Amino acid sequence: MFLRFKWMPHGMLAVAVVAGVLGAVAIFRPAPPPQPIAPAPQPITLTFAGDVMLAGAVGKLAETHGTPWLFAGVQSVFAEDDLTMVNLECAVSTRGQAEEKQYTFRAAPSVLPGLKQSGVEAVTLANNHAMDFGRQALSDTFTNLRNADITYVGAGANADEAYQPALLMVKGQRVALFGGSRVLPDTRWYAGTQHAGLAAVYDPTRLLAEIRAVRAQADLVVVYLHWGIERAAWPEAYQRTLARQCIDAGADLIIGSHPHVLQGFEYYQGKLIAYSLGNFVFNNRSGHTMLVQATFTGNTLQAAKMIPCVYDHYRPIVAEQSAARQRIFSQIQAHSYAVTIGEDGALHERQ
Numbered sequence: 349m350f351l352r353f354k355w356m357p358h359g360m361l362a363v364a365v366v367a368g369v370l371g372a373v374a375i376f377r378p379a380p381p382p383q384p385i386a387p388a389p390q391p392i393t394l395t396f397a398g399d400v401m402l403a404g405a406v407g408k409l410a411e412t413h414g415t416p417w418l419f420a421g422v423q424s425v426f427a428e429d430d431l432t433m434v435n436l437e438c439a440v441s442t443r444g445q446a447e448e449k450q451y452t453f454r455a456a457p458s459v460l461p462g463l464k465q466s467g468v469e470a471v472t473l474a475n476n477h478a479m480d481f482g483r484q485a486l487s488d489t490f491t492n493l494r495n496a497d498i499t500y501v502g503a504g505a506n507a508d509e510a511y512q513p514a515l516l517m518v519k520g521q522r523v524a525l526f527g528g529s530r531v532l533p534d535t536r537w538y539a540g541t542q543h544a545g546l547a548a549v550y551d552p553t554r555l556l557a558e559i560r561a562v563r564a565q566a567d568l569v570v571v572y573l574h575w576g577i578e579r580a581a582w583p584e585a586y587q588r589t590l591a592r593q594c595i596d597a598g599a600d601l602i603i604g605s606h607p608h609v610l611q612g613f614e615y616y617q618g619k620l621i622a623y624s625l626g627n628f629v630f631n632n633r634s635g636h637t638m639l640v641q642a643t644f645t646g647n648t649l650q651a652a653k654m655i656p657c658v659y660d661h662y663r664p665i666v667a668e669q670s671a672a673r674q675r676i677f678s679q680i681q682a683h684s685y686a687v688t689i690g691e692d693g694a695l696h697e698r699q
Contacts, residue, residue, distance in 0.1 A: 389646050393428075394601075396433050397435075397625060397637075400436055401453050402459040402463070405662070410455075411456065411458070414462050415465070417663070425639060429641065430519060433570075433572065434470075436500070438455045439479070439489050440492045440493065442488075443488055444482040447481070453477045457495075470525055472525075473502045474502025474503060475529055476533060478546060489503075501527035502526070502528060503545065506544065513558065526558065526572065527572050529548060529549060529573070529575070567646050568600050569647070575587050576611070576623070580609070587623060601642055601644075605625055605626075606624065607624040609626050610625065610636075618649065620649060620652050628664055633661055635659050636656060636676050637657045638656050638676065640652070651694065654680060677689050
């Protein structure tokens with residue numbers, strides 16, 4: 349660079365020289381180092397099962413053979429994914445008094461380490477059996493799940509805890525899990541400002557607000573809902589409405605349970621809704637059930653599939669026999685809304 353001068357008093361010349369030099373420095377200032385490029389998000393695969401009840405005859409089998417024995421037929425599926433979640437439909441405690449209701453379920457705390465060993469990392473407690481033995485047993489359930497390193501949602505020591513999501517890091521992505529129930533024996537089961545209970549969603553306002561609030565913090569939002577009518581093959585109209593409300597609020601995947609039978613699938617705004625996964629490990633000695641598996645990159649659903657299972661003495665086992673698989677596929681296909689199920693169980697939205 350050339351600096352041109354003209355005559356001026358000595359002081360002014362110095363100012364001009366300094367200004368020229370500073371200008372040169374500004375022009376030749378080195379560029380800042382390039383910022384590191386954030387790595388692209390990795391695909392993550394989540395697996396969901398329906399109702400798991402580890403009391404009664406099933407609990408005795410868990411005590412005799414170990415909880416992993418009950419899940420041996422699906423353990424390879426759970427081991428290969430990144431997160432597995434079920435609906436835990438029982439209290440886990442040795443304390444409390446049974447509620448006055450037809451069925452009450454309470455499992456021994458010893459079943460939970462084997463549940464985690466089987467590959468289950470998270471459960472929802474928002475159902476009509478988590479408080480079968482009162483708040484004391486519910487509090488024990490929280491403690492026993494934490495001791496087994498199993499995440500729980502849908503219940504808490506107060507309403508703030510019950511409605512808030514669990515935020516988990518999965519392959520560097522933030523996954524928010526919610527639980528909520530629209531099937532509860534009475535309002536005493538609702539979590540309150542100063543007492544323990546469950547996340548009731550008869551009025552979904554609180555749940556929808558929590559979904560909106562976490563949307564900016566999470567890469568993926570999953571809502572597991574307990575709803576519907578027992579033994580019904582189709583969801584109620586309110587289930588379809590509630591699922592859409594959750595998705596409009598920011599949810600990426602809706603999973604359902606309670607009917608104890610399988611219901612179909614639906615896509616809304618490109619998001620998958622599984623209305624009922626039925627029983628999984630419960631009181632079924634025979635029959636069939638299914639797993640649902642979804643693979644996401646960020647909050648984009650890359651692939652979804654159902655994995656049909658049959659029972660062998662209370663134990664769900666992946667159905668390898670083609671005729672059994674096809675029967676289950678056909679049943680779910682007939683009860684789904686504009687969804688096509690491929691021969692491999694892949695779920696596709698039908699345009």
